[in-house]
Amino acid sequence: MRKFIPRNLTIILSGLILFLLSCTPESCFEETESFLKATLYLNETGILRAPDSLTVYGLNMETNKLYDKTKKIQIALLPLNASTTNCLYIIRINGITDTLVLNYSSYPHLVSKECGYTFYHKLISDSITYTTNAIDSIYIRKNTITTFNEENIRIFY
Amino acid sequence: MRRTYAYFISPLLILFSSLVQVHAQDTIPIPLKIKVGLEVSGPAIYFSDKNILNAEGYISADINEKVSAVLGAGYLNYKYSQYNYEYLNKGMFVRTGVDFNLLKPDKSLGKYWAGIGLRYGLSLFTSEVPSFQKENYWGTTSSSIAKKTNWGHFVEVSPGVRVEVFKNFSMGWTISLRMLLYTGTGKDLRPIYFPGFGNGGKTVSKSLNYFIVWNIPYKKINIIIKKEVPEVTEDTGTTGNRQQATGIRP
Numbered sequence: 085m086r087k088f089i090p091r092n093l094t095i096i097l098s099g100l101i102l103f104l105l106s107c108t109p110e111s112c113f114e115e116t117e118s119f120l121k122a123t124l125y126l127n128e129t130g131i132l133r134a135p136d137s138l139t140v141y142g143l144n145m146e147t148n149k150l151y152d153k154t155k156k157i158q159i160a161l162l163p164l165n166a167s168t169t170n171c172l173y174i175i176r177i178n179g180i181t182d183t184l185v186l187n188y189s190s191y192p193h194l195v196s197k198e199c200g201y202t203f204y205h206k207l208i209s210d211s212i213t214y215t216t217n218a219i220d221s222i223y224i225r226k227n228t229i230t231t232f233n234e235e236n237i238r239i240f241y
Numbered sequence: 242m243r244r245t246y247a248y249f250i251s252p253l254l255i256l257f258s259s260l261v262q263v264h265a266q267d268t269i270p271i272p273l274k275i276k277v278g279l280e281v282s283g284p285a286i287y288f289s290d291k292n293i294l295n296a297e298g299y300i301s302a303d304i305n306e307k308v309s310a311v312l313g314a315g316y317l318n319y320k321y322s323q324y325n326y327e328y329l330n331k332g333m334f335v336r337t338g339v340d341f342n343l344l345k346p347d348k349s350l351g352k353y354w355a356g357i358g359l360r361y362g363l364s365l366f367t368s369e370v371p372s373f374q375k376e377n378y379w380g381t382t383s384s385s386i387a388k389k390t391n392w393g394h395f396v397e398v399s400p401g402v403r404v405e406v407f408k409n410f411s412m413g414w415t416i417s418l419r420m421l422l423y424t425g426t427g428k429d430l431r432p433i434y435f436p437g438f439g440n441g442g443k444t445v446s447k448s449l450n451y452f453i454v455w456n457i458p459y460k461k462i463n464i465i466i467k468k469e470v471p472e473v474t475e476d477t478g479t480t481g482n483r484q485q486a487t488g489i490r491p
Contacts, residue, residue: 165379
């Protein structure tokens with residue numbers, strides 16, 4: 085029995101070492117922001133094409149623009165307000181201004197223990213309203229707005 | 242001609258070895274036990290972190306020298322908070338399955354166990370998110386998720402070891418790898434942590450548990466041990482060198 089004691093201790097302590105090694109803290113690496121992804125298509129050709137300049141900001145948020153005369157934007161990322169059921173964006177494509185109103189519902193989604201919760205949104209079908217100065221038409225491609233890289237609406241200008 | 246003899250003699254040697262081996266069998270008594278195990282790392286962690294109380298134990302009964310039937314149960318009270326949310330989960334779980342001892346009876350002697358367990362687990366828990374905040378372009382949105390009771394279930398593979406440290410008392414550890422089958426909460430509000438499983442934000446969770454086990458012998462069985470046969474030498478005669486044939490084990 086005596087000769088087994090060191091082996092017993094080794095077996096028991098090896099578990100303790102494994103236990104200590106398993107106690108490593110983890111960090112948040114996942115995407116936590118759910119954006120409405122709007123792709124920009126040139127209406128004449130029907131081809132995905134970035135406008136010469138794009139300016140986007142929310143209503144009463146002129147001092148905090150998402151895009152400010154930005155070039156080479158083919159996919160615009162628009163965050164939605166989870167505290168309300170609609171958002172109004174000012175969109176200026178090649179210097180011509182339009183407004184875009186989005187109606188949606190929001191619900192919480194767990195990203196991970198490390199990152200916590202975010203909001204997903206669901207666009208209400210046929211509820212997108214917009215002016216047609218530069219914009220020709222808008223189509224909903226996928227009405228669930230998540231953290232995944234999926235096209236939600238297609239803007240023809 | 243010599244090779245022909247060798248082919249003829251070899252089967253006879255095998256047959257003879259087998260007959261010898263029958264006579265070489267021996268028996269050893271192995272106690273079958275009822276085991277009552279208590280997990281000790283959960284209370285130890287609670288001593289340093291009052292946000293996690295995990296208490297669990299099991300009872301198992303040896304069916305034979307290799308297989309045991311296991312029933313375990315436990316309780317979890319879990320609180321977690323970080324800069325953007327708080328989370329509470331409280332509930333209980335049961336696990337049932339079998340343990341397989343991979344040691345040979347002459348090595349385990351009813352005192353040592355190194356093997357693998359297979360389990361099915363069922364968990365009943367109440368979870369709540371008292372508050373969470375999400376900040377984006379439009380500002381900070383604060384919300385909460387009301388208390389809700391759910392069932393979750395999972396399967397588990399748990400390799401581990403046990404050694405008898407005193408008469409009828411064992412200690413050991415188990416690495417548990419669990420796969421989530423269903424949480425009952427939907428894919429958006431998976432439980433961050435729930436009883437018996439652990440991190441419910443992931444499909445696979447792992448943990449390490451330490452157990453103290455009280456063994457209650459209830460029956461002794463005799464296990465036939467096949468001893469190694471003494472070495473038999475055979476001169477093949479092909480090279481003129483003497484070669485050793487090892488004992489043949491069925």
